[in-house]
Amino acid sequence: xxxxxxxxxxxxxVPPEVLxxxxxxxxxHRTPEFEAxxxxxxxxxxxxxxxxxxxxxxxASGTGAMEGAVVNACSPGDRVLVIRGGKFGERWAEICLAHxxxxxxxxxxxxxxxxxxxxAAALRKDTGIAAVFVTHSETSTGVLHDLxxxxxxxxxxxxxxxxxxxxxxxxxDLPTDAWGVDVVVGASQKxxxxxxxxxxxxxxxxxxxAAERARLPRYYFNFLTEQKSQAQHQTAWTPAVSLIxxxxxxxxxxxxxxxxxxxxxxxxxxxxxxxxxxxxxxTLFAERPSPAVTAVKVPEGVDGDAIVRVxxxxxxxxxxxxxxxxxxxxxxxxxxxxADAYDVxxxxxxLEFTLAELGYPVRLGDGLRAxxxxxxx
Ligand SMILES: *Cc1c(COP(=O)(O)O)cnc(C)c1O
Numbered sequence: 001x002x003x004x005x006x007x008x009x010x011x012x013x014v015p016p017e018v019l020x021x022x023x024x025x026x027x028x029h030r031t032p033e034f035e036a037x038x039x040x041x042x043x044x045x046x047x048x049x050x051x052x053x054x055x056x057x058x059x060a061s062g063t064g065a066m067e068g069a070v071v072n073a074c075s076p077g078d079r080v081l082v083i084r085g086g087k088f089g090e091r092w093a094e095i096c097l098a099h100x101x102x103x104x105x106x107x108x109x110x111x112x113x114x115x116x117x118x119x120a121a122a123l124r125k126d127t128g129i130a131a132v133f134v135t136h137s138e139t140s141t142g143v144l145h146d147l148x149x150x151x152x153x154x155x156x157x158x159x160x161x162x163x164x165x166x167x168x169x170x171x172x173d174l175p176t177d178a179w180g181v182d183v184v185v186g187a188s189q190k191x192x193x194x195x196x197x198x199x200x201x202x203x204x205x206x207x208x209x210a211a212e213r214a215r216l217p218r219y220y221f222n223f224l225t226e227q228k229s230q231a232q233h234q235t236a237w238t239p240a241v242s243l244i245x246x247x248x249x250x251x252x253x254x255x256x257x258x259x260x261x262x263x264x265x266x267x268x269x270x271x272x273x274x275x276x277x278x279x280x281x282x283t284l285f286a287e288r289p290s291p292a293v294t295a296v297k298v299p300e301g302v303d304g305d306a307i308v309r310v311x312x313x314x315x316x317x318x319x320x321x322x323x324x325x326x327x328x329x330x331x332x333x334x335x336x337x338x339a340d341a342y343d344v345x346x347x348x349x350x351l352e353f354t355l356a357e358l359g360y361p362v363r364l365g366d367g368l369r370a371x372x373x374x375x376x377x
Contacts, residue, residue: 007347008320009139009167009293011189011196012337014246015253018193022246029241035233041244042230044251048192048259049184049202050175056226057247058199059240062166062187063091065199068221069162069183070095073207075215078130079104081122081159083114087140087323088164092133099216104129110141110326111295113288116149123157131160131182131210136168139190140323142286142295142332144172151179160210166190167292167336169200170254171266182207188243191266191292191337193250198243266291269335269344272374276348277333279370280355280362285330293320293334302360304328310357315350341375 006013027033038057045055058065070092074080078101082093085108096103106122108114114134123129132154136147147163154161162183165174169184170191176184181204188198201223203211211223220237229236254262270291274284277296285295298304305328308321322330333347348367355362 002316004316004318005343005346006318007333007343008318009190009332009334009336010187012191012193012334013339013343014195015193015250015338017253018246018249021249022195022242024242024245026241029235029239034239034241037248038235038239038244039233041248041251044248044255045200047255048170048251049186049200050259051177051202053177053202053204054227054230056201056203056223056230057235057239057244058201058221058226059197059237060199060221061189061196062164062185062199063095064221065185065187065201066091066164067095068199068201068218068223069185070099070101071216071218071221072203072211072214072223073131073160073162073183074099074101075130075213076100077102079126079128080131080133081106081119081129082133083119083135083145084108085110085112085114085141086135086138086143088135088138088166089133092135092162092164096133111143111285111287113143113145114150116146116153119150120153123153123159127157129157129159131162133162133164135164136174137165137171137290137292139167139290139293139332140326142284142290142293144168144286144288144290146288147174147181148179151181155180160206167290170262171290171292171336173263176202177204180204182210188247192247193253193338194243194246197240198247265340266335268374269339269341270294272341272344272371273333273335273348275374276344276367276371277351280352280367292336293332295330295332298329298331299360302355302358304331306358307331307351307354310354311350314357315354317347317350319347344371
């Protein structure tokens with residue numbers, strides 16, 4: 001018998017209460033019963049997104065909401081500023097390029113956070129930039145960008161601020177309205193304690209004005225169509241009914257815990273993870289680490305892919321390796337969503353065994369003790 005555990009930055013573990021809600025018979029979506037469920041789920045999302053605006057629900061993975069953000073915010077020929085420095089920042093650039101936009105990249109070395117002054121300088125240099133695309137928590141490098149500072153800069157300009165919050169929602173504070181973020185996108189399979197398949201988008205008044213003006217082709221992800229339906233407690237297309245049933249329960253769980261407590265839990269889990277890997281003599285990769293995921297440099301002489309493989313095949317634990325050019329150079333342990341201290345301790349114990357098996361000198365328990373010290377404080 002082997003027990004499997006997800007400690008990867010998506011998909012993540014799903015609480016039993018949520019699994020049970022999703023196992024119930026599928027209800028028809030053009031019914032008062034669905035409309036009541038949908039209305040409750042949307043109220044919960046407004047709480048989570050810290051917004052008075054509508055949060056749109058889409059049946060898609062996170063990338064669908066990202067593409068939706070692009071086609072609803074932009075028009076052909078628009079110049080857009082994209083913070084790169086990781087696979088997901090690069091994805092924003094790829095989507096914009098696919099739609100024929102003119103991308104002005106802000107290049108950041110992997111593992112580094114953008115200096116908000118770089119954004120300010122780029123916006124001063126080109127006052128015609130239509131939108132700025134940011135990844136709040138860059139899952140591929142484990143970096144948390146300083147969104148509050150970036151938002152304060154972009155708000156002073158006519159440019160829209162579009163944010164991938166897929167691993168920052170329900171992890172770190174992101175007061176959408178207070179910071180004046182124009183488009184926030186999220187996805188179900190990260191900290192929202194759900195399987196993959198739902199994506200979210202929340203637009204400010206400026207965001208909605210842009211959606212009215214936008215002239216890129218759009219159909220499935222036309223946010224105006226979706227908004228009109230949601231105002232009637234309906235969706236434009238067939239919704240992911242079972243996922244929405246789960247979403248309602250997941251939001252109830254988060255609300256019972258409280259937003260500040262949710263953020264504090266993630267911070268603590270990440271602190272313990274960082275303390276543990278550091279105590280094992282390993283080096284953190286991110287200079288401004290995200291509480292969602294801890295990226296660790298693969299030590300000299302150890303096969304990075306083997307760390308991920310042995311953890312999965314021998315110990316039943318899925319973590320993530322590096323993506324693209326980071327493959328084999330880093331590994332990433334998520335502390336995301338339905339996770340507690342014992343997930344971290346289990347993961348660290350298994351990591352110690354794995355490193356030992358791969359010939360890296362560890363004293364079993366060094367990482368665990370460092371993590372326990374954090375939890376005991
Ligand atoms: C997971 C993730 C995505 C979305 O990827 P999908 O596979 O389309 O759900 C986008 N951005 C970030 C930062 C992510 O972590």
